[in-house]
Amino acid sequence: MDQLTQLESLSIHILREAYANFRNLCMLWSIGKDSTVLLWLARKAFYGHVPFPLVHIDTHFKIPEMIKYRDRLTREWKLPMLYGENKAALNTKQTFPDGNADRITCCRLLKAEALKNTLNGKWPRYRFNHKAGKYQVDENTEAFTGVIVGVRSDEEGSRSKERYFSPRDGENSWDVGDQPPEFWNQFKTDFAPGTHVRVHPLLDWTETNIWEYIERESIPTVSLYYDQGSGRRYRSLGCGPCTHPVESTAKNVREIIEELQSGKFANIAERSGRAQDKEDGGGLETLRREGYM
Amino acid sequence: MAEQMNVVITGHVDHGKSTVIGRLMADTGSLPDGKLDQVKALCQRTSKPFEYAFLLDALKDEQSQGITIDAARVFFKTRKRHYIIIDAPGHIEFLKNMVTGAARAEAAFLCIDANEGIQENSRRHGYLLSMLGVRQICVLVNKMDLVHYDMRVYKTVVRKFSRFLRGINLREVPFIPVSGMQGDNIVSPSEAMPWWKGHTVLSLIDTFRKESAPLDLPLRLPVQDVYKFTALGDDRRIIAGTVAAGTLRKGDELVFYPSGKKSHVAAIENFPEGTMESAAAGMSAGFTLSEQIYVKRGDLAVRTGEKKPQTGNLMRVNLFWLGREALRRDKDYFLKVGTERVRMRLVDTNKVIDASSLNSDGMKKMVERHDVADCVIAVQRPIAFDLVEDFPQTSRFVIIDGYEIAGGGIIREVLRDKNAEYRDRVMNRNLKWDMGNITRFSRSERYGHKSALVLVGGPEDKRKIAFAKTIEEKLFESDIKVYYLGIESMMAGLDSDMAIKRDGISPDDRDEMIRRLAELSNIFVDAGIVMVAAVPNLSWEEQETILTSISPVQVITIWIGCSGDSSVNTDYVIENPEYSEKDMEAAMEMILNKGISL
Structure with missing residues (x-):
């Protein structure tokens, strides 16, 4: 069995374990390449269906192509799509682009806070109604007890310590020092009331694996990842004001893989275009303990 | 596509595991550009001398304690294959993290400090590696620089530790004298140890054999779930599961244990389209049946005519315990084996072994944290499994105490209980049932x-x-x-x-x-x-x-x-x-x- 098939099989196994064990399960879809691979794996695990909601946290500063792509796939693949947002912060303009917050605070408000209150059902969730062709407030406000997330251990330091099934308390906190043991494909599927479990099927994948798999499976991705003639493309996607394109002329998946393996990005960290990572030494980890993806 | 292998590095706390990995990464140019400089700059800012171990210690609280608390993974490649190096913590408090790291490894390095010699966790980790099923082990006698690269010190460690390893049935384990700090015998042969003619860490790692997937064995497929997405317009009833051993083929006649009900594989499903002829060990598969029988999560699918699995509710096991509270007889637990989950009780402890010294205590009637034990357990209803000598994959279990995985082990023997005879009759009845x-x-x-x-x-x-x-x-x-x-x-x-x-x-x-x-x-x-x-x-x-x-x-x-x-x-x-x-x-x-x- 080749490496991609091996990675694929373990990820599918994990997705199926999550589905078998959690009644209120959802999957976070950031629209980026990793969580889109995750979405593809879910369709593979459940033979074309996604039997749990996909949740997107909309900061309303996402690059517009991302939202168009999200809604196009939602329609084409008939996805059970939900989004959540921090309405209060947006209304009062407590954001970095509005000049009223620094980058980390903005991330905390628009992502971490919105995520926490969307998962626990305290803030409205908007569900795509396929018949009406638009988003409507979801009547179901039950908290999600299992949350599938597409993080990879090679992304940055703190992620290399994650478990496939990682418990979080009511405040979404992650206790890095006291994690459950995990061996022989047996995962933590029992959890106390008020806590939930993050599920990480892509932990063992590298950035190159992700692109190789996108190529092998012909998975549709956002055009922002490719150079459209300007000599620039995005390597990692996020909010417009804080995510910058990199100089690259890779026009398709194959060229991206070649660039990653032997080209100029072979030894440069993937998130180097993400401004918030540089704000303070452990900023991302602090946010991560509080629930940021 | 390049081959991939997981290798774990274990050993007693402070015996230099992270340093060896850091050095291996740095000297083979496996670090992302700027990473080394970034860590060096951080050390300068905080007035700490640079250490290779810092490369791995990405977390704040870990750096402040100066010890590895969790199994961190780093990626590394040679011309032969890609490696995921798992850095397992050596501190006893973090034994559950060591187990987590080691269980997914195909091979292991065990570090022993030449200066400090064999310690409690050197032995404990050796024992656990053998129980977890990691059979390829290389011992690194580290910090040779601190003993002036003295061959006699090295030989003493080799003699003593080989004797211990033989006692737990690990034979012909290779040893290498190294210094992670100075880079001796990590990537290139040490000039300070001209007496050493053997492997470096880098040359040895490629000699680990890739364990071939158990394709030729009889089929074992624990049923993970049964899907029928009728509401989404799909009428297929798909039995899903990962092939643990052997190869599943279209047309196979399967028997589902413990019920003994049988049916044929109609099609092995695929996405986005089509079907497959077969699915080999390690693959996540899904298939439909020709004769609709009732199958559920936890059943074990086996091919007709091949070696039958065991069924029963009373068994002798070897287990290790990680839970804060001891495993005792008057309490209910859950056992998870394959995809099965069932209520469990400890019936008896034959022997409780202190893994660090291999002393055993036949009188102890509970299994405490970090103990290894030979005991008898009972589960609430009969389940299907294998014995470790037949199929290790389907003989492994974990025990849940409350909400946590508190222990793990392997099934050695099935014991007959009162209902065993009736179970055989029911299985026979189901096999012959004329539907x-x-x-x-x-x-x-x-x-x-x-x-x-x-x-x-x-x-x-x-x-x-x-x-x-x-x-x-x-x-x-x-x-x-x-x-x-x-x-x-x-x-x-x-x-x-x-x-x-x-x-x-x-x-x-x-x-x-x-x-x-x-x-x-x-x-x-x-x-x-x-x-x-x-x-x-x-x-x-x-x-x-x-x-x-x-x-x-x-x-x-x-x-x-x-x-x-x-x-x-x-x-x-x-x-x-x-x-x-x-x-x-x-x-x-x-x-x-x-x-x-x-």
Whole structure:
């Protein structure tokens, strides 16, 4: 069995374990390449269906192509799509682009806070109604007890310590020092009331694996990842004001893989275009303990 | 596509594991650009001398303590293959993290400080590696610079530790003298140790053999789930699971244990389109069956004619314990083996071993944190599994205490229990069952509900019978195909051949009557009907006989009256025999919504 098939099989196994064990399960879809691979794996695990909601946290500063792509796939693949947002912060303009917050605070408000209150059902969730062709407030406000997330251990330091099934308390906190043991494909599927479990099927994948798999499976991705003639493309996607394109002329998946393996990005960290990572030494980890993806 | 291998690095705390990995990464140019400089700059800012170990210590709290608390993974490649190097913590507090790291490894390095010598966790990690199934091990005698690269110091460690390894059946384990700090024998041969003619870490790692997937073994496929997304317009009933051993092929005749029911593989499904001819060990598969039988998560699929798995509920195991609270006999746990999850109890401890010294204590009747033990466990109902010498993959289990995985182990032997003989008979019955053309699923769909057995147990009391009859009536009013079967009717009819004495029923007769009730229930539920039966003084063994017969169809047990000294597993208890309307409603709610709804 080749490496991609091996990675694929373990990820599918994990997705199926999550589905078998959690009644209120959802999957976070950031629209980026990793969580889109995750979405593809879910369709593979459940033979074309996604039997749990996909949740997107909309900061309303996402690059517009991302939202168009999200809604196009939602329609084409008939996805059970939900989004959540921090309405209060947006209304009062407590954001970095509005000049009223620094980058980390903005991330905390628009992502971490919105995520926490969307998962626990305290803030409205908007569900795509396929018949009406638009988003409507979801009547179901039950908290999600299992949350599938597409993080990879090679992304940055703190992620290399994650478990496939990682418990979080009511405040979404992650206790890095006291994690459950995990061996022989047996995962933590029992959890106390008020806590939930993050599920990480892509932990063992590298950035190159992700692109190789996108190529092998012909998975549709956002055009922002490719150079459209300007000599620039995005390597990692996020909010417009804080995510910058990199100089690259890779026009398709194959060229991206070649660039990653032997080209100029072979030894440069993937998130180097993400401004918030540089704000303070452990900023991302602090946010991560509080629930940021 | 390049081959991939997981290698774990273990050893006692401060014996230099992270330093060895950091050095290996740096000297082979495996670090991202700027990473080395970034860490060096951080050290300068915080006025700490740079250490290679810092490269791995990405987390704040870890750096402040200066020890590895979790198994961190780093990626590394040679011309031969890609490696994931797992850095396992050496501190005893973090043994569960060491187990997590080591269990996914195919090979291991074990670091021993040449200066400090063999320590408690050097031995404990050796023992755990062997139990976890990591058979390829190389011992790195590290910090050779601190002992002036003295060959005699190295040889002493080799002699002592080899003796220990032989004791746990690990033979011909290679050793290398190294210094992670100075880079000796990590990537290139050490100039300081001209007496060493053997491998460097880098040259040795490529000699680890890739364990070939167990493709040629008999098939083992633990059923993970059964999918039927009817609401989403898909009528396929797909049995999903990861192939643990062997190869699943289209057309195979499969037997599902512990029930022993059989069917053929109609198609191995694929996405986005088409089907596959086969699925090999390690693959996540999904398939449909030609004959629709009832299969559930936890069943073990095996090919007809191949080595049968074990079934039973009493077994001898080897286990290691990680839980804060000891494993003891008076407490309920859950056992997870394959995809099965079942209530479990510790029956006896044959031997509790202190893994660090291999001293054993035959008297200790509990298994404490970090102990390794040989013991007997019992599970609530019979399950299917293998013995470790036959199929390691399907012999491994974990134990859940509360919400946590608190231990793990391997099954060595299945012990015969009271119901073993009946289980064999049921399996034989299921293998020979001559099914009509209407499946149980067609019946459920036509009737609008699943079948089930509602057992009403409790002390001998007429009110139990009244309760059962009311349940029948209420279910009937809800359009459920239901039948109340009275024990009195059984005795006057089916059981009329048995001598029923005026002063009671003999235990042997009682066993046979329960068996007949179990067989009759099996026919009822197979016919799609919800059967309600009240059994006075139902015992745990009798409940198990009934479960064995009709498995995997749901049995809903309602207990009426005092449940104080009963060991029967109940779904609902009504302590007051003068049950109220509210109790009745709750019982109905449970039967309708959790038990028989489609």
